[in-house]
Amino acid sequence: MTTLFADIIIPLPLPQLFTYRIPTIYNEVAQERARVVVQFGKNKLYSGLIAKIHSTAPEHYQAKYIEEVIDSEPIVTEEQLNFWAWIAEYYMCTIGEVYNAALPSGLKLSSETIILPHPDFDGDFRVLNDKEFLVAEALSSSENLTLKEISDILSIKTIMPIINSLIKKKVAIAEEDLKLKFKPKIEEYVRLTKQCRSEDVLRLKFDDLTNAPKQLELLLHYIKLSKWHSEQPREVKKVVLYKQADSSLAQLKGLIQKEILEIYEKEEGRLSPFLKEELITPPLNEFQLKATSEIEEGFKQKDVALLHGITSSGKTEIYLNLINKELAKGKTVLYLVPEIALTTQLVNRIKKRLGKVLGVYHSKFNENERVEIWNNTLNQSGYKVLIGARSTLLLPITNVGLVIVDEEHETSYKQHEPSPRYNARDAAIVFAKHQGAKVLLGSATPSMESYLNATNGKYAYVQLNKRYGEMQLPEMVVANIAEAQKKKTLKSHLTPELFHAIGGALERKEQIILFKNRRGFSPFLKCNQCGWIPECKSCDISLTYHKYKNQLNCHYCGFASHVPQTCSACGSRELQMLGYGTEKIEEDLEILFPNNSIQRLDLDTTRSKNAYQKILMDFENGEIDILVGTQMVTKGLDFDNVSLVGVLNADDMLHYPDFRAFERAFQTLEQVSGRAGRKHKKGTVIIQTYDPNHTVIQQLIQHNYKGMIKEQLTHRLQFHYPPFTRLLRITVKNKVDSVCADHAKIIVHELKKNLKSEILGPEKPSISRIRNWYIQHILIKFNKNMNQPLEKVALKNCIENLYSEKLISNSRVNLDVDPY
Known part of the structure; x- marks a missing residue:
């Protein structure tokens, strides 16, 4: 029989794949892109993924055997694996890190070390010290102990020397216990036994139950719930039967013993399908129709289109129109949003329109729910539209016709920690290329990269400059904090303009959103x-x-x-x-407006699973008058009764030490201003600042996005920053400040000898120590005309050589491609 080998992706930051031997009993079972159990390192077991099966033994090491085959079918697609490989190459990480990030934790096998009694131990405790004796005694009355249990018994954290001593003395042995985290949800159902499905037999059984009235009542409830006589009988859950019949287990056991009813088990999904509502779909207006037509025309020439639509212009309706057209073609659609938890209203709206074909994927789901979404996505008869944050891009989606990236300028699309540090917007374009799909980027304030690509002709460019219906752009007011301080007219942190505007809105029974980009008191x-x-x-x-x-x-x-x-x-x-932060503002507002309801919306108030949705529901129902929040209030909120938005201090964003600060400040403030004024009401936005004449503030009050872009692009070109160059940031970390600085200098010295790119640093970031790790940054600027892949290879070789020569051996070095 042919000896087969498999190249395995292990969920660790390993620079290459490792080859394992397939046991002959698995020759017919093992498949590429399926999971297997492999041992890597000393007795540690992992769920690896077969990348390739072949018959070539590795040259430099003896191949270990695969321990077990987990899957009988592939759990990732071929396109997906190719896409992961691209992420690993472009973002300079390993495919093991991509695999680890993509796979839901419920599909990963966890290996736990357990300690068992040694079968040859003779019971002589005299050779043991006190701590060893305590462990040995516990083992004698238990089949096994986990490391945590031993730590608790001894009340110490450092237990490995004691365990190693017990193993050496042949008192104990260590094994790896492998556990599959995902547990299918099993429900118990009740049905008639085979013999009782005959009406004649069932009638006789009814007669037999005349002396057991409670069992008879339970059986009658079953017949009613199951609609047994109808053409479409229903399955009945055991728990539902109990509840409806107000019965107990004893009555059911009686019916089971009399062979009238039987219990059977069924695997069920944890996620209920969304119900489609027969809503009257609002027709696209002439501006939306024109934009849709231009997008479709653009897709005939380009793979990517940028929809530049001002706030409240109706971009979502255009997305839904295009989604329905893709569904009619039998295609799947991927719809990316920056943060799924912050787009609750949007998701609810799409649920009602699309129903059960829609799948939603986000971090609030538990590990079992995520596995079910993964499996449903892998099944081509499952979801046809997937909406979610950046990690949705890593799901096993196939047959994709369209990828929508909403609010494409948002920083949330960039993954910072841990690796892979990918940007989902940029990666989505490559993903679509692998699928043969088109990409639609949408934003009221596009990123400079997308805007430049669109105006240079690389992307199709579509503008939507009219708000939907009769909605008007809000009135923009600038309030001078310095002047109010000088005149001593500030009330708490509110200028007279904002204070009186809040009072007026409350008198008119209108709602207010206040934005402060800092939580805490x-x-x-x-x-x-x-x-x-x-x-x-x-x-x-x-x-x-x-x-x-x-x-x-x-x-x-x-x-x-x-x-x-x-x-x-x-x-x-x-x-x-x-x-001051959001908590302080909330407290001050409660003093200034004691008769009104005030609520804070920030990370501290939304930690529980449904807290965010509850606050939004209360605000929508008019139970909250003033909503105070961080960036959470800038995204995805659409409330008809909000007439006023207040920005408490715009300078927080303008003076941030980042070359993108002005662009980001404009985008955030323009987004938050879009929350004011809906339908027939013109809203008001009051921006408090110490510098009313600041260029960005002036551009903002005129909604002059193109003026801001033009000015910022001039500066970026002059100083060689994106979108005219590409950046790569090297982060060096060490527990000792001076060692961190020395190692960063060594890296820079080596890079300057081997790279052609411009290298800046090393320098300490503004926060130069986190979790006791000192930090140094090195910035590399790649010229767009340069061969970036070759530069990246040279960079990687430099770092690897420095490690192999032990010149930076006790420092951590992270590479972040496009760190913005």
């Missing part, structure tokens, strides 16, 4: 005597005060500390809260 605490500011013990950042917890928190590592009563540096009691 106060950004930091400061000693008035010596200037001391409490900082995180693990990060180079001041702690933020959260009043509802009454503690100081680090927003980077999660460290929490009590609020000090005295200064740690000089002992002074003169400690002052400086700055």
